[in-house]
Amino acid sequence: MSSRFVLDAYDWLVTSAPENPQNPADALPKSWDPSAVEAELYQGWVDAGYFEADPASDKPGYSIVLPPPNVTGSLHMGHALDHTLMDALTRRKRMQGSEVLWLPGMDHAGIATQTVVEKQLAADGKTKEDFGRERFVEKVWDWKRESGGTIQGQMRRIGDGVDWSRDRFTMDEGLSRAVQTIFKRMYDDGLIYRAERLVNWSPVLQTAISDIEVKFEEVEGELVSLRYGSLDDSEPHVIVATTRVETMLGDTAVAVHPEDERYKHLVGTTIYHPITGRQIPVIADDYVDPEFGTGAVKITPAHDPNDFEMGLRHNLPMPTIMDKTGKIADSGTRFDGMDRFEARVKIREELAEQGRVVAEKRPYVHSVGHSERSGETIEPRLSMQWWVKVDKLAEAAGDAVRNGDMVIHPKSQEPRWFAWVDNMHDWCISRQLWWGHRIPIWYGPEGQVQCFGPDETAPEGWEQDPDVLDTWFSSGLWPFSTMGWPDKTPELEKFYPTSVLVTGYDILFFWVARMMMFGTYVAGDEAIGGGKVPFKDLFLHGLVRDQHGKKMSKSRGNGIDPLDWVDRFGADALRFTLARGANPGADLSVGEDHAQSSRNFANKLFNATKFALMNGAVVSEIPARGDLTDADRWILDRLDQVRAEVDEAFEKFEFSKACEALYHFAWDEVCDWYLELAKVQFAEGDVRAANTKAVLGTVLDQLLRMLHPVIPFVTETLWKVLTGGESLVVASWPVASGVPADDDALRRVEDMQKLVTEIRRFRSDQGLKPSQKVAARLAGIEDADLVAQVPAVRSLARLTDPEDGFSATASIEVRLTRATVIVELDTSGTIDIGAEIARLRKDLAAAEKDLAATSGKLSNDAFLAKAPEPVVAKIRTRKQVAEEEIARIDARLKELGQA
Incomplete structure (x- = not known):
């Protein structure tokens, strides 16, 4: 690491100053203009190597891995909050003497990235099939090199102190090797298997998608009550209600509650299906709610998750009656070839003609899953996929929290964690895409099936499985794959397990759970050593909402571009606004007024420091307390108290408390009171004035150090001029003075106030x-x-x-x-x-x-x-x-x- 800071970033400070300024304040401009300094300051830090971690250092290690944003993504307010908090933690720990690694990177984002490139091809009238798999994947890599990674430039804009020399990508060679290695280990251990199960199916993307890529929306549909069995009231019949009439083509039973007296005589018999003409059984199952509707439900195991579980319990047939595009297929009816929504209308019309539509409710508002990427309605569909058996892995992830190996902040989120990991279903890890980590399973000409690791080669004539892995599979390895696993590396030895994971509570069940399962699975591995978990602390923050508490979304038009705030108010204002509102597990509401207030705070610091410099404030040894005024002793005592409050808040991830303490100390006590009192003492012109200059300089020095992790740009600018030091990035964090507080001075100052x-x-x-x-x-x-x-x-x-x-x-x-x-x-x-x-x-x-x-x-x-x-x-x-x-x-x- 360079021992000197590149001073070019400060050229703007002295362009209009005298060649040998008589006062340090002359080196500052008239007012604070973030746009004039931020980019050069940041590049100066990077060029000086301040953010580069040295695994050979004898300093204690502290590490955070950046939750990898999608390669297609751009910075949104959630990212800005994440990054601000991680940057604050790492900057403070670096100042406290730790060897800090904040490791950046990006996720290949299988579905999102493939969709972007396919849309580009479609604009030219082409599809991926026109190029074939290999050439298409090359085109995706070309797009990644040319257009991917927009967010990295935006990270620089807000001041992310990441180690760019260790920037990783989930599809790079090292991480791909880690993916193949762990897949083979888990496959050999019987934890990965192939089976036909129900998945979230996207007819547009023609792939299974993960739960996190399904967004539920309230839609206006219809609830249709249908009569199965005889139209003669004296003959066996039941009435069921459904919002998806088309799925009845895949019905294989009607279910009732075993204690429902209305239907006990029908249980074990069969009943006429009005479209297929088949006789389907009437079964009894505790899942059915006898109080809901008629107390009877149709069972379509291949197209409903609850019906699927019931089908397993009762060994029901599970015919799939839709193809990959969402069209009716293989139903043996005249509706084959119709789109699912067209079939819904046509089947309802036919049932109405038969006199089987008992009731219709329109509009019927209900929650329906939609693909986050393509927007269409998700179709639950029975499909042959690859799965991870999660019971033992999830149990280990739960025990890690129960045993205290990992601590969740806030503790109130623990029940949600246990509710998820203790009831987790097996994880579908295969995707029907071309972009991603291809599943390392090969099929031989004689029906052989074998998994090959990264250092193995499949025999000639064998064919590889066409599916790729769920993006969450590779990102689940992120804490250790990015540090060189499965090899034993200096980075793993120094920085793993990582110190803390900072992320939103909304992905607790997806990414965090995956990392914990993988981390506990490889615990004790030779390369990992004794690390039982991938991170020791898990800090969960809330969602960023608008100033009215509404969730930000494109449809509402209430989203805020964080880079717009950087342009208008400065990066420090954006960061301080977010950090000041960040409490563990709680959502935060932000608006333009908050950003303006934060900008005003930066201006206040700038003006106060400039005033202090103009009046001779210096950073020097503090005189003996007996030689100081009450005001001097009071502000030094308050500085000690605030430092303790800030330290305690940071250790508890209570960023809001830390920011509030610093804000009110800086504005209410230093600026509104002590600076005014200092003016009086400066006017004395004697030793008291000299003492006050030393006290004021020291207070500002320590205050700027404590504010630096959250607002690095204005503090760096002011501290450099105030102290002549190299950089706040590598300056030391304030420590307790060790001087007992002067209660009499406090009383007199408070009475005076x-x-x-x-x-x-x-x-x-x-x-x-x-x-x-x-x-x-x-x-x-x-x-x-x-x-x-x-x-x-x-x-x-x-x-x-x-x-x-x-x-x-x-x-x-x-x-x-x-x-x-x-x-x-x-x-x-x-x-x-x-x-x-x-x-x-x-x-x-x-x-x-x-x-x-x-x-x-x-x-x-x-x-x-x-x-x-x-x-x-x-x-x-x-x-x-x-x-x-x-x-x-x-x-x-x-x-x-x-x-």
Whole structure:
């Protein structure tokens, strides 16, 4: 790794500055412009090698693998949230002294990528069959090299500190070798098998698809009640209801509940099928709900998942009556060759002519699965596919959480995890595509079936299985295949198991479960070593929603392009908005107002640091606490407290808490209070001014370090100029000062803040201009132990010393920790008498309400008998304060002529 930062990224800072600026602030522009610096800053970090991990380092290892985005994809808000949180974690750990690997890569996205290329061919009137498998796959690789990976450039835009030297792709040579290796191991262990089972079938793509690629939508369909059996009411018959009339061509039974008295006489008999003319059995099964509809259901095992399970239990025939394109086929009826939706209409018409349509409900709104990629209605279809036997693998994935080998954050997501892995069905891993990892099964001329590993060659004349593997199969190996498995590598030794996986809770059951199953399966492997799980912590964040809490979608038109926010507000604003809303397991709502607020925060930091530099703030050794003012000690103590809060929040993945603590410390305490107090102390021009410059410089230095993981660009720019250091990316993370907090300084500063706030409120109520100075006398300052704070109070509240002949025309009383301070002001010609009276009456009403409440409690014998003495004492004090406040206000109102 380079030991020096490439300084070209900072050329823009000094183009208009003097050759030898007298003040570091001269190296900063007038205002913060993210677009002028972000790209060069990022490239500087990459060129310096800051993000490259060294497995030979003696530092403790810390690793995260990037959930691989699709090669066809582009950055959306979900990605931006994922990446922001991972970047924050890795940047902080690097600053804390860990050797950090954040490993990037992309998924080949079988269906999505093949669809993109097929659409391009279709535009030229071609299909993949016109080229053949080998040439088509070459065309997909060409597309990947030319057009794939848009998201990688977008990752750079938002500042992802990934190790680009280790960028991986699920179809590259090393990962392909890992896929073949684990497939053969699992096949040889009896965990992979071929069987005819029900799958999600896409008639457009003509392949099985995974559950995660099925999106359920509410649609307006129809519910048709049909009569099976005799049309004579005195003869056996049943009425069933269906939303998919066409599937009745594949019916092989009618089912009822075994305890349903209405149908007990029919169980074990057969009944007439009105279209095929076959006699089908009436069976009894506990699955049937006797309270739903007529209590009888048609059973089509090859085209419904629940019917399939019932068909297995009752050994029913399972005829497939649709081909790969969704057309009726092999039903032996006149409907063969019709599209499934056309057949639905025609069959219903024929049944109506027979007098078998008992009832129709239109529209009937129900949930229907659709292909995420092609949009058409999914057809459950019986198909010969390859499967993973998951029972033992899923059990190990569940036990890993139960045993604490992997910890889920938040813990509230654990029940969902167990509900999934403890009830998982075998996994269909084959896809009828050409782009992807081809299944390494070969068939010999004599009917032989054999699996060949990556270092084996099939005999001449053998043919390979035409299917490819589900994309989730290869991405399930991601945590260790990307580090060189099945070989034993330095990366695996240093960085595996990975430290944490950051992802959305919505793919907990798909990608995360697959990785856990594979990770526990290879645990103890020679290359893996002792790693029992692929990651030690699993952090699940929520979905990014719009400002109204609605899920973002194209149909709603409420999606937000994160790169648009980067262009308009800067990458830091995007990142801070997302991190500030990120709580474990909870969704977050974001809107343009949030991004503007985050941009304003970056501007505030920039202006505050520039002001500090202009006034001589330096990063130097802090003087002894005894030589510092209360304000200096207070801000240093608060810095220590905030650092502890931020550390605790980061360790618990509570990004929102960390950001809130830093935001309010920076804005409310450093900028709104300490900078103002520092101005007063700078004016002293003595040793106190020099001390304050050191304190202010130190506070900003530490604050910028803590903010850097979330907002790296503005903090890097400011910290470089403030400290002259190499880069925040490789700077150290703040640690505790070890100095005990000064409670007296805290009390005095908080009392001073309360006093200034009350004076400012009075001035505002009176309509006094913020710049207008008012003569005032402060009584009770000594008793309140605030003598040293008087210059600050007068400066911040715009008060001047009283001169000879001073006469107060208004006064306010502020009750502080040790005493009440009376502020007498000469507002001659400036006070709004009406406003002052209104303010006093408002305060009087509040005091009278408190007096009534406390008096009521103290006169309640039952309350006094049960309440602890400290509580009663506190209420007595409140009552006394209210009485004194009422007396004071009454006196003041009399002075103003209000009896």
